[in-house]
Amino acid sequence: xxxxxxxxxxxxxEVYSAGTKPADKVNPRAIQVMREVRVDISNGVPEDIxxxxxxxxxxxxxxxxxxxETCPVFIGKVKRQLHIGFEDPADATGTEExxxxxxxxxxxxxxxxxxxxxLIELKNKWEH
Numbered sequence: 001x002x003x004x005x006x007x008x009x010x011x012x013x014e015v016y017s018a019g020t021k022p023a024d025k026v027n028p029r030a031i032q033v034m035r036e037v038r039v040d041i042s043n044g045v046p047e048d049i050x051x052x053x054x055x056x057x058x059x060x061x062x063x064x065x066x067x068x069e070t071c072p073v074f075i076g077k078v079k080r081q082l083h084i085g086f087e088d089p090a091d092a093t094g095t096e097e098x099x100x101x102x103x104x105x106x107x108x109x110x111x112x113x114x115x116x117x118x119l120i121e122l123k124n125k126w127e128h
């Protein structure tokens with residue numbers, strides 16, 4: 001969801017998303033709640049972080065509650081590493097509506113926090 005939001009804020013951003021234990025496909029509930037805010041992530045493909053481990057990045061951002069502890073050390077050039085943590089909505093339990101409620105809550109937190117990151121770290125620096 002974070003990748004989808006960043007790309008929606010600025011189509012010129014080069015954004016990659018990967019995980020330490022990627023799923024086979026993007027969670028259908030994530031696709032559903034992102035569509036509700038007009039961001040399409042249905043073409044996303046979960047990737048393993050090892051694919052990017054030797055590359056250089058301006059930012060490496062971990063997002064899940066436990067990713068900060070389990071994310072591998074990047075060998076490539078990384079200008080800044082950040083952790084913007086969120087509850088993993090895929091762990092939500094309950095009725096379908098209760099689970100979707102967790103996905104929506106996390107979606108909204110991701111949008112808020114990543115828009116703030118975008119404004120402070122990216123947009124303002126490019127305009128000066």
